[in-house]
Amino acid sequence: MRTVKNARHLLGASLLVLAAWQALVSAGGFSEALFPSPLATLRGFYELIADGVLVRDIGASLGRFAVGYLSSILLAMVLGLVLGWYRGIWSYLNPIAQVLRPISPMAWLPFIVLFFGIGEMPALVIIFIAAFFPVLLATVAAVRGIEPVYLKVAQNFGIRQPAVLTKIVFPAVFPRIATGLHLALGTAWVFLVAGEMVGAQSGLGFLIIDARNNLRADLLMAAIITIGVLGLLLDSGITVVERAIGRRFGSRLA
Amino acid sequence: MSYITVRDVSRIYPKQGGTFTALNHVSLTVDRGEFLCLLGPSGCGKSTLLSILAGFDRPTSGSAQIDGKEITAPSLRCVTIFQNYGLLPWRTVEKNVELGLESLGKAPEERRETAHAYLKLVGLERFADHYPAELSGGMQQRVAIARALAVDPDVLFMDEPFAALDAITRMKLQDEISAICREQKKTIIFVTHDIDEAIVLADRIVIMTPNPGKIKAILPVDLHGRRDRTSPDFLHIRDRVFTAFALKPEDKTEYYI
Ligand SMILES: Nc1ncnc2c1ncn2[C@@H]1O[C@H](COP(=O)(O)OP(=O)(O)OP(=O)(O)O)[C@@H](O)[C@H]1O
Ligand SMILES: [Mg+2]
Numbered sequence: 001m002r003t004v005k006n007a008r009h010l011l012g013a014s015l016l017v018l019a020a021w022q023a024l025v026s027a028g029g030f031s032e033a034l035f036p037s038p039l040a041t042l043r044g045f046y047e048l049i050a051d052g053v054l055v056r057d058i059g060a061s062l063g064r065f066a067v068g069y070l071s072s073i074l075l076a077m078v079l080g081l082v083l084g085w086y087r088g089i090w091s092y093l094n095p096i097a098q099v100l101r102p103i104s105p106m107a108w109l110p111f112i113v114l115f116f117g118i119g120e121m122p123a124l125v126i127i128f129i130a131a132f133f134p135v136l137l138a139t140v141a142a143v144r145g146i147e148p149v150y151l152k153v154a155q156n157f158g159i160r161q162p163a164v165l166t167k168i169v170f171p172a173v174f175p176r177i178a179t180g181l182h183l184a185l186g187t188a189w190v191f192l193v194a195g196e197m198v199g200a201q202s203g204l205g206f207l208i209i210d211a212r213n214n215l216r217a218d219l220l221m222a223a224i225i226t227i228g229v230l231g232l233l234l235d236s237g238i239t240v241v242e243r244a245i246g247r248r249f250g251s252r253l254a
Numbered sequence: 255m256s257y258i259t260v261r262d263v264s265r266i267y268p269k270q271g272g273t274f275t276a277l278n279h280v281s282l283t284v285d286r287g288e289f290l291c292l293l294g295p296s297g298c299g300k301s302t303l304l305s306i307l308a309g310f311d312r313p314t315s316g317s318a319q320i321d322g323k324e325i326t327a328p329s330l331r332c333v334t335i336f337q338n339y340g341l342l343p344w345r346t347v348e349k350n351v352e353l354g355l356e357s358l359g360k361a362p363e364e365r366r367e368t369a370h371a372y373l374k375l376v377g378l379e380r381f382a383d384h385y386p387a388e389l390s391g392g393m394q395q396r397v398a399i400a401r402a403l404a405v406d407p408d409v410l411f412m413d414e415p416f417a418a419l420d421a422i423t424r425m426k427l428q429d430e431i432s433a434i435c436r437e438q439k440k441t442i443i444f445v446t447h448d449i450d451e452a453i454v455l456a457d458r459i460v461i462m463t464p465n466p467g468k469i470k471a472i473l474p475v476d477l478h479g480r481r482d483r484t485s486p487d488f489l490h491i492r493d494r495v496f497t498a499f500a501l502k503p504e505d506k507t508e509y510y511i
Contacts, residue, residue: 158357249344
């Protein structure tokens with residue numbers, strides 16, 4: 001029932017956008033090479049699919065994204081668990097994290113290129129940075145906000161380290177880290193394209209650069225839509241995972 | 255010699271611009287198998303005293319001993335039951351009850367059997383595979399009781415365990431915990447600010463007052479096992495508790511002739 005309703009909303013929204021888009025094209029009188037019509041974009045899609053370019057670039061982007069995102073959240077979670085547990089260290093690192101967090105990963109680009117060169121690495125590093133801070137901060141906050149009664153129960157029932165970490169701390173913080181993981185996924189996806197614009201030879205960011213350089217606005221638009229749809233799918237996917245975690249690890253106390 | 259001995263215990267917290275005395279020279283003894291209620295208004299140090307006895311906190315001065323040994327850390331011999339139940343929401347009811355048994359190194363099969371036996375005792379056998387969030391507050395507290403009893407402790411500490419429950423459920427649980435603990439010969443220290451609850455449950459009531467937290471009086475409750483909440487004996491003891499808290503209006507009329 002809910003999916004039917006969601007599908008209806010999605011369809012309605014798509015039609016609305018298409019209509020507005022076509023109206024803009026008809027009324028604006030832009031050159032087709034600068035601003036494509038929906039139909040031209042559809043043809044662009046067809047071309048990209050027929051060439052196998054779209055599949056290749058989606059594969060490349062998702063591959064990079066997986067490596068950058070997964071390595072980032074893994075490190076951020078481990079570090080967050082340790083730093084959240086040992087409050088003394090975090091008191092010193094917290095100001096540093098707070099200063100680094102609001103800096104757009106793109107600002108580091110010249111240094112990233114200096115350290116890692118161009119090509120494959122900049123995209124990975126930028127995704128890594130984009131995902132890192134939301135997860136680190138969520139994990140630290142989750143560990144520090146752990147219900148004190150859980151730790152008392154652990155102490156009372158004779159649960160010692162490292163079992164406290166596996167039996168109590170990790171399951172207790174999981175639902176709250178899940179929110180950080182979700183946030184990080186969205187942020188990292190936004191920066192994927194930017195990262196791939198720096199010398200990558202494949203991926204959706206590369207596709208965008210390539211289409212622009214060849215004055216192929218239709219392909220550019222097709223790439224943009226692809227990025228949006230994939231972002232939506234990734235978001236839906238992690239929402240499902242997040243809900244499952246919430247059900248399984250139950251975040252409420254009473 | 256008494257089983258639990260609290261000798262001249264004070265607990266002083268630092269606070270900005272000085273100190274705050276949560277417990278002021280408290281002394282108390284408890285016999286094995288006794289059901290003791292700590293009764294008093296908010297802030298009189300009931301939870302502080304219980305934390306010290308349970309080993310979660312240490313006194314600033316004085317000594318607290320169980321069975322002749324100074325209390326320095328929580329132990330499986332003395333299990334605390336909290337007001338908000340302290341169940342682990344990611345474990346099923348059965349796995350919650352097994353928690354302490356895991357530390358005792360029991361085999362999985364034995365843990366399961368023990369857990370089921372105690373869930374049966376509190377009438378929740380059918381809910382073994384549920385998660386705590388799926389149970390009512392009263393049922394969750396029953397699970398916490400089963401989890402505590404499962405490790406067969408000598409002492410149970412309870413900090414306002416029924417305060418979050420409705421009146422009817424509360425009375426039912428009072429009767430149950432009273433019956434279970436007397437049958438299993440546990441020593442209980444039970445914190446409450448509900449006067450009737452203290453009278454129904456306790457062998458002795460420790461009456462505490464705040465600012466600074468101290469023991470005002472200790473009342474033996476001799477209801478000869480008859481815990482009828484409407485009996486004259488019950489009302490008589492209630493009357494004495496009221497007097498101890500100075501809640502009874504005194505006849506202050508002054509006569510000018
Ligand atoms: N960690 C702490 N730091 C500072 N003050 C504290 C701390 N713990 C308790 N206190 C103070 O000590 C006093 C006694 O607290 P305690 O929790 O023992 O009271 P209580 O009798 O259990 O009250 P209640 O019925 O509200 O639970 C309170 O005034 C409280 O503010
Ligand atoms: Mg209290």
